[in-house]
Amino acid sequence: MSRIGKQPIEIPAGVELKLDGQTAKVKGPKGELEQVFSRRVTVAQEGTQILVGRVDDSAQARSDHGLYRTLINNMVVGVSQGFSKNLEIVGVGYRAVLKGSDLELQLGYSHPVLVKALDGISFEVPQPTQIKVLGIDKQKVGQVAADIRKWRKPEPYKGKGIRYEGERVRRKLGKAAGA
Numbered sequence: 743m744s745r746i747g748k749q750p751i752e753i754p755a756g757v758e759l760k761l762d763g764q765t766a767k768v769k770g771p772k773g774e775l776e777q778v779f780s781r782r783v784t785v786a787q788e789g790t791q792i793l794v795g796r797v798d799d800s801a802q803a804r805s806d807h808g809l810y811r812t813l814i815n816n817m818v819v820g821v822s823q824g825f826s827k828n829l830e831i832v833g834v835g836y837r838a839v840l841k842g843s844d845l846e847l848q849l850g851y852s853h854p855v856l857v858k859a860l861d862g863i864s865f866e867v868p869q870p871t872q873i874k875v876l877g878i879d880k881q882k883v884g885q886v887a888a889d890i891r892k893w894r895k896p897e898p899y900k901g902k903g904i905r906y907e908g909e910r911v912r913r914k915l916g917k918a919a920g921a
Contacts, residue, residue: 745808746811747795747796747810747811750792750793751791751792751811751815752791753787753791753818754818756771757769757770758770759818761785761786764778764779764781765778768817769821770818771821772820772821772824773820773862773878775817775821775879777810777813777817779814780803780806780810782796782797782798782800782806783795785814792818794810794814820879820880821878824876824878825876825879825883826874827883828872828874828875828906828907829887829891829904829905829907830905830906830909831847831849831872831873832896832903832904833894836848836902836904837870837871838872839867840865840866841856844857844865845859847890847893849893849894849904850894855893857886857889857890862877862879863875872907875887875890890904891903891905898913898914
């Protein structure tokens with residue numbers, strides 16, 4: 743039995759789950775999310791818990807068991823608390839500014855980079871060198887953060903670029919001076 747899949751999901755107060763065939767809809771104070779799950783998995787609600795089971799013992803059903811339990815748990819956490827990814831900008835002249843709901847980045851190019859906010863995603867810029875990506879869909883938040891990071895990945899010689907908060911960049915030595 744999957745160690746993750748057999749754990750029940752607690753439904754916090756203010757969150758509703760609606761099961762319709764192979765679709766789970768979760769509604770909470772921050773929004774609403776929907777997930778279609780595999781026919782190899784069963785989802786049932788018992789009181790304030792969601793239980794995910796599997797139909798048979800095939801390899802695909804075993805892997806789907808833990809996957810869909812995690813996806814449904816992320817939906818419940820997302821509509822109740824939300825998710826965030828923090829990014830740090832390192833480099834002289836590199837900065838971020840909020841323009842309406844969009845994000846404008848100065849990253850050493852000849853032009854500013856404009857990142858549009860997707861549906862359900864918002865940005866916060868507490869300091870010009872910090873970006874917070876917020877949303878209820880964990881996958882979308884992570885993807886938007888990865889797309890922002892792609893504009894200027896941290897380079898190993900000076901460490902300049904956009905990195906996740908707490909990410910360590912392995913530094914390399916530059917050219918050795920003539921001996």
